[in-house]
Every structure is written in C-alpha cells, then in structure tokens.
Amino acid sequence: MTNPYLRNDYPRPQFVRDTWMSLNGEWEFEFDDQGIGEREGWNKGRDFSRTINVPFCYQSKLSGIGDPAVHDQVWYRRTFIVSEAYKTGRLLLHFGAVDYEAKVWVNGQLVAMHEGGHTPFTADITDVINEGENVLVVKATDYSRDVSLPRGKQYWEDQSEGIFYTRTTGIWQSVWLEPVPETRIDRIRLIPDIDKNDIGLEVFLAGHNASIKASMKVVITFNGEFVAEDCFSLSHESGRRDIHLDDFNDHGLGRWWTPERPNLYDLELTLLINGEAVDMVQSYFGMRKISVEAGKLHLNNRFYYMKLVLDQGYFPDGLLTAPSDEDLRRDVELVKEMGLNGVRKHQKIEDPRYLYWADKLGLLVWGEMANAYRFTEPYVARVTREWMQAVERDFNHPCVVAWVPLNESWGVTNILIDKQQQHHALSLYHLTKSLDPTRPVISNDGWELVATDLVTIHDYEWRKEVLTERYATVETALTVQPGNRMILVPGFPYEGQPILVTEFGGISFKVNDWEGWGYSGAENEEDFAQRLQNVIVPMLQSPVVQGFCYTQFTDVEQEINGLLTYDRKPKVPLETIRSIVAGS
Structure with a gap:
C-alpha cells in the first residue's frame, strides 16, 4: 500500500526539472x-x-x-x-x-x-x-x-x-x-513590473566558462496561451532581460495576481550551448506589486486591506513538517474559507510547497525569520547568513508580500536602549531591502521598531470599547503602548507609514479534552463568536488601521487560542468567521 506520508511531491515547485x-x-x-x-x-x-x-x-x-x-x-x-x-x-x-x-x-x-x-x-x-x-x-x-x-x-x-x-x-x-548538465541554469530571479507590464528575468549559470557560447530561450504562456518569447546571449555567469507582456492587465479583467484572482504565467527556460539545448527549467510568476503610496498600503497600485492570520506552521504528528502536500494545500484553503486574505508565517521559514499553494490559490504571505532569544556576536553572523538564504530562496513567490527579520525584540531584548542591538535591527532592515527592493520590510514586528516600512503593533486587549478608542487616531495608536512597550524606538519618529495590528485576539476556547491557554477565554461557541467580533470590528472600523493579523490559525500544543483546533477542526462554523471578518 502506498505510504501517504512519503512527501514525494517535487520539493522546489518554482524551479522544476523533469528528471529527479x-x-x-x-x-x-x-x-x-x-x-x-x-x-x-x-x-x-x-x-x-x-x-x-x-x-x-x-x-x-x-x-x-x-x-x-x-x-x-x-x-x-x-x-x-x-x-x-x-x-x-x-x-x-x-x-x-x-x-x-x-x-x-x-x-x-x-x-x-x-x-x-x-x-x-x-x-x-x-x-x-x-x-x-x-x-x-x-x-x-x-x-x-x-x-x-x-x-x-x-x-x-x-x-x-x-x-x-x-x-x-x-x-x-x-x-x-x-x-544536471555540466553547464546549467543555477537559479533565476523574477521581478514583475506591472507599471510597464514587463517581467524582469535574471539568470545565473553554473559551469560557465569563457569558451562557451551560451544563450537563453524564454517562452511565456498563460493558461496554455502564448504570451511572449525571447532569446538572448549570456557572455558571463549571469544575465538580465526585461520581457514585455503584450496583454491586457487592468480593470479587474486582466492577469495581475491578487488573492482574489491568483493569475500565474508559466515560464519555460532553455539553455543553449553553441545552439544546442542542454538544460530546461519550468517556472512560473505572478504580475503583482506591493507598495506604500502616500502612507497607504497598496496591492497593484490600489489600497488593499490585509486580513491576515498568524500561522505557526505546526502539525500534531509532523511538527514543522506537514504530513502531506494535501495538508499544506488544505491549510491555504482553510484560511481563504474564513474570509482572510493572508498569513503571517510566524517564526518559521515555510516549506516551498506551502508557498506554491499560496501562489496558486491566492494567499498573501509575510515571510518571517525564525529568531533567536539572546544577542551575541556569533548570533549576528548566524541569523544574517540564514536570513539572506531565506530571502533568496523565496524571492520569486508572488504570494510573499512582506519581510519580517525580527519579531517582538527576540534576540534584541535591549533594543530600546542598546545602540548595538539597534544597529543590528537596522542592518537587517537595510540588508533585506538591498536584497529585495520590491517588498516592504518590518524591522521588528510588534513594538520597539527602528527604521521600518510598516508600523506594526501587537495588542491583546479584548474589550471592544478600549480597542475602538485606542485605534481612533494615529496618536492614540502609537502612544498607548500595549504590553507596556514603546511602538517606536526613540530617535526613530513616525514618518507616516501604514499602521497594522499584526497580533491581536488570541481568544482561547476549549472544545475537546485538550488543555491549554490563551490571552482571553470563551465559554461556548456563541461567546467565542462574540469575542471575535469584539476584537475584529474595531480593526475594520478604525480610520487608522490598514490591516490586521489575528492570533491564531490553529491551536498548537498547549496553546488553545486558534480559530481551528490543532487537527484543523473549526471551533465555530467557517461561515461565522467569514461573516465577522467581512464586517457583517
């Protein structure tokens, strides 16, 4: 009998060769x-x-x-x-x-x-x-x-x-x-430009030498329909080409990528040596743009309200590893069925197969580093190297729309007063932007932010009237200090960045024999739904908040503050959650 847990789906779905x-x-x-x-x-x-x-x-x-x-x-x-x-x-x-x-x-x-x-x-x-x-x-x-x-x-x-x-x-x-062949395609970078309707393609070769006459043939299709073809010479180990997509791409009818319309182009790359094809890679991309314009968070040049859920990416029987590819797909589907449009993958660099399903089915993802808890010089070197590798690995996924190198001052516990730790957070912020200028970077999600593209706040207050008052103005949002933490480190003033509440809720609700805790407790389904409404409605009605990330997607081990149980069973009907998320 076939073992359903062999995990034999192609592990790198954005850079596929036929033989493996x-x-x-x-x-x-x-x-x-x-x-x-x-x-x-x-x-x-x-x-x-x-x-x-x-x-x-x-x-x-x-x-x-x-x-x-x-x-x-x-x-x-x-x-x-x-x-x-x-x-x-x-x-x-x-x-x-x-x-x-x-x-x-x-x-x-x-x-x-x-x-x-x-x-x-x-x-x-x-x-x-x-x-x-x-x-x-x-x-x-x-x-x-x-x-x-x-x-x-x-x-x-x-x-x-x-x-x-x-x-x-x-x-x-x-x-x-x-x-693979001796000379081969080693990796690619895909840079969509929706304003010009171009896809930028950077190709990096392995095994190249000066005696080789190399060229790259590129064929782009959409749902099997031909879109563009190009062929260009590669005189060095890498090359860059901007390819124009001569198709219609606006007014909600075109081919831009959004969670509501996750349009993907297929890409076939063929490496030719002296005119002979030696290597072929299949990939895909989405035409989308994430930006901050005049203090507003935009997706594809239009204001976009992010409705995210905090996702730890743990599974009861596999821990960090999903039992199967179908489990990864189902997690994406469940988030969407709750009316949410994204996840903040919390303290985990997620399996590329999850990002593939987020690309394909349409789900925003905030990519976050797995942090340490003590600041040392060896730690700085370790986290910097690994974070660079993570950004490179996930750069091409259209679902990834923000980078979070640090969370809640983990590893930089004295950042409020320690200049060395402030420089570390700044270095990760600028390093990330030097590796990827196309996405916003949050320097220290939750509080004690230095330079940052988004101001993100963690607030587990559960009373509706308190949240409503707290997020009525920019001033109150930035000065109340939930958790007794300053939102911005002194010396890094607020400069009009979008404000999002990226951890809140955390309502515990025990629906089985599983023991655990949460930030506030519900007695029954009706109470749980009401408490959800009490924390989500103030976010939706705030004139200040441009998005939220509810804590959390599922229960995990001793935490019972999920919208779903650890084994992915809804605590209240998904339709109820969807209605609350929609503001109904």
Missing part, C-alpha cells in the same frame, strides 16, 4: 549522545540500530520514533542506486532543510557542510558516486539549549510550555537527487 529522484522514506538512524560518531567512523558506512521516516524529525510521531527528549547529535544512513539517466553531466544532492548543522558523506567522502536549520543546501556528488549501490550518510547537530541559535518557536527546555513548542532536530524537509 526523491530520497524521502525509510532511512537507518542513530542517536549519538556521546558524540563519538565521527571518531568511530560512522560516516564510513556503519549500520544503525533504528529506522526513521525522512523528512520527519525524530521528535515527531510520523518519523516512527516520536521521542521528544534532547538528542543533539543524530545520524542518518541510506543507500541509493544511480540509473543510467543519472550518469551524464553532474549529479546534485539537495536538502530542503536540516536543523541545525549538517555534514554529508557519500561513499565515505565528505560532500557538504551546512549551518542553518531552515534553509536549503546542495552538494555536487558526481565525483564520488559508484556504479550500483551508493551509501549516503548525514550527521545532524542541534544545540537545543543554546538560546542564541535561530530557532523560532522551538523550546530550549525539555517540555513545551507557554508560547514555545517541541523542538525539531535533523532532516525536516525533502531530500532528492537531480541530474
């Missing part, structure tokens, strides 16, 4: 609590005593182990056979994410080392593979107690509590093989 091999499934596995594995040569092919279902971490039920205890060094082993189709050109080994450090060996040879628990990496294993069977070994090292490590909601104590959840150690996103 999933390495998800059963691997050998071993804890290395004594840290003796490398000294004893485990990387050279030793058999391990356990098995694990990759890509689920050992703490999760779906891994087949389900052990929440701390094991900071773990080993994986499996074999694979390379068919004839994989023996031409180069062979790449891809990892979606391994938390936190990874060392990878193939046939006893070290092929990759990577630091960062949420971002992908690749090894070229061409020169170490054998005919027939090959042995792949991975050592993952976590630092469960180190609070200066970028970790998001993973708790450093033994048992989950408060706002923190079960840890993830080791492989938690897909692993796969991909044969």
Whole structure:
C-alpha cells in the first residue's frame, strides 16, 4: 500500500526539472549522545540500530520514533542506486532543510557542510558516486539549549510550555537527487513590473566558462496561451532581460495576481550551448506589486486591506513538517474559507510547497525569520547568513508580500536602549531591502521598531470599547503602548507609514479534552463568536488601521487560542468567521 506520508511531491515547485529522484522514506538512524560518531567512523558506512521516516524529525510521531527528549547529535544512513539517466553531466544532492548543522558523506567522502536549520543546501556528488549501490550518510547537530541559535518557536527546555513548542532536530524537509548538465541554469530571479507590464528575468549559470557560447530561450504562456518569447546571449555567469507582456492587465479583467484572482504565467527556460539545448527549467510568476503610496498600503497600485492570520506552521504528528502536500494545500484553503486574505508565517521559514499553494490559490504571505532569544556576536553572523538564504530562496513567490527579520525584540531584548542591538535591527532592515527592493520590510514586528516600512503593533486587549478608542487616531495608536512597550524606538519618529495590528485576539476556547491557554477565554461557541467580533470590528472600523493579523490559525500544543483546533477542526462554523471578518 502506498505510504501517504512519503512527501514525494517535487520539493522546489518554482524551479522544476523533469528528471529527479526523491530520497524521502525509510532511512537507518542513530542517536549519538556521546558524540563519538565521527571518531568511530560512522560516516564510513556503519549500520544503525533504528529506522526513521525522512523528512520527519525524530521528535515527531510520523518519523516512527516520536521521542521528544534532547538528542543533539543524530545520524542518518541510506543507500541509493544511480540509473543510467543519472550518469551524464553532474549529479546534485539537495536538502530542503536540516536543523541545525549538517555534514554529508557519500561513499565515505565528505560532500557538504551546512549551518542553518531552515534553509536549503546542495552538494555536487558526481565525483564520488559508484556504479550500483551508493551509501549516503548525514550527521545532524542541534544545540537545543543554546538560546542564541535561530530557532523560532522551538523550546530550549525539555517540555513545551507557554508560547514555545517541541523542538525539531535533523532532516525536516525533502531530500532528492537531480541530474544536471555540466553547464546549467543555477537559479533565476523574477521581478514583475506591472507599471510597464514587463517581467524582469535574471539568470545565473553554473559551469560557465569563457569558451562557451551560451544563450537563453524564454517562452511565456498563460493558461496554455502564448504570451511572449525571447532569446538572448549570456557572455558571463549571469544575465538580465526585461520581457514585455503584450496583454491586457487592468480593470479587474486582466492577469495581475491578487488573492482574489491568483493569475500565474508559466515560464519555460532553455539553455543553449553553441545552439544546442542542454538544460530546461519550468517556472512560473505572478504580475503583482506591493507598495506604500502616500502612507497607504497598496496591492497593484490600489489600497488593499490585509486580513491576515498568524500561522505557526505546526502539525500534531509532523511538527514543522506537514504530513502531506494535501495538508499544506488544505491549510491555504482553510484560511481563504474564513474570509482572510493572508498569513503571517510566524517564526518559521515555510516549506516551498506551502508557498506554491499560496501562489496558486491566492494567499498573501509575510515571510518571517525564525529568531533567536539572546544577542551575541556569533548570533549576528548566524541569523544574517540564514536570513539572506531565506530571502533568496523565496524571492520569486508572488504570494510573499512582506519581510519580517525580527519579531517582538527576540534576540534584541535591549533594543530600546542598546545602540548595538539597534544597529543590528537596522542592518537587517537595510540588508533585506538591498536584497529585495520590491517588498516592504518590518524591522521588528510588534513594538520597539527602528527604521521600518510598516508600523506594526501587537495588542491583546479584548474589550471592544478600549480597542475602538485606542485605534481612533494615529496618536492614540502609537502612544498607548500595549504590553507596556514603546511602538517606536526613540530617535526613530513616525514618518507616516501604514499602521497594522499584526497580533491581536488570541481568544482561547476549549472544545475537546485538550488543555491549554490563551490571552482571553470563551465559554461556548456563541461567546467565542462574540469575542471575535469584539476584537475584529474595531480593526475594520478604525480610520487608522490598514490591516490586521489575528492570533491564531490553529491551536498548537498547549496553546488553545486558534480559530481551528490543532487537527484543523473549526471551533465555530467557517461561515461565522467569514461573516465577522467581512464586517457583517
């Protein structure tokens, strides 16, 4: 019988080649609590005593182990056979994410080392593979107690509590093989310009040299209909082209991307060497623009009110890893069915398959870094490197409309008075804008903001009349200080940025035997619906607030403040939530 949890959907849906091999499934596995594995040569092919279902971490039920205890060094082993189709050109080994450090060996040879628990990496294993069977070994090292490590909601104590959840150690996103030519398309950047109706295309090659005559053929279609074609020479490792889309794109009838009309263009890229096609990649893009104009937040040059929900991206049996691709799709659908138009992915760099469904089905996503909790100089280097990788990985997704490198002063707890921590937040703000000038950046979501494109406030007040008064004017919104925190760091005055309330609500409602907590409590369905209305209506009626992010999408472990239970069952009918969100 087919295992529904193999996670064998193509892991990188915006950069697709036809030939690939999933390495998800059963691997050998071993804890290395004594840290003796490398000294004893485990990387050279030793058999391990356990098995694990990759890509689920050992703490999760779906891994087949389900052990929440701390094991900071773990080993994986499996074999694979390379068919004839994989023996031409180069062979790449891809990892979606391994938390936190990874060392990878193939046939006893070290092929990759990577630091960062949420971002992908690749090894070229061409020169170490054998005919027939090959042995792949991975050592993952976590630092469960180190609070200066970028970790998001993973708790450093033994048992989950408060706002923190079960840890993830080791492989938690897909692993796969991909044969590629010697000279190939390495990555692309897609920059939509709706004002000119152009798509900017940057192409980066691997294996290029001066003796090669390379060119790129580009074909763009929409729903199978031809839109544009171009071919241009590449004299270096990278090249840029602006391609005009000669089609109708406005008045609600055209092909711009919005949550209501998630129009996507298909893109086929063919690399030619001396006129011969050697590599082909399939991709897609959406024509959309997110901007701030005269203090208003715009989508496609029109004011757009964001109705988001805070989404931790946790699953009861898989933790950070969704059980299946259908579960990722269903999460997107559930948000839309509640009348919301987006999510703030909280303290998690989400699986690209989720972003694919958000692109395809139409859902705004705020991309947020998984933060640390203590400021140190090594932390600065770690979080900066990993954040750069995250922005590069997700740059092309039209659903991603904002970047959040820091949340609630996590990792920069003294930012209000500490110039070094202020410079760190500023550096992440400017670094993000240097990597991506097309999206707004929030320097420190919630409070104690330095330079920022949006002023975002976290406020768990539950009384309707208090919220109504608090968000009646800009002055009251910025001076009340929910949680006794200043909204802006002194020296960084308000400059007319859009104001959004990006955490609020958090109403707990127990509908089963699951014990937990929330920021305020409801007694029954009617009370829950009324409390939802009491916090959402003031946001919708405020002359100041331009969007909100309700806490939260689902219950998670000991938190029962979700609109849905942890297993995605609505606490009140979705139609009721939709009506409240619509202001009815």
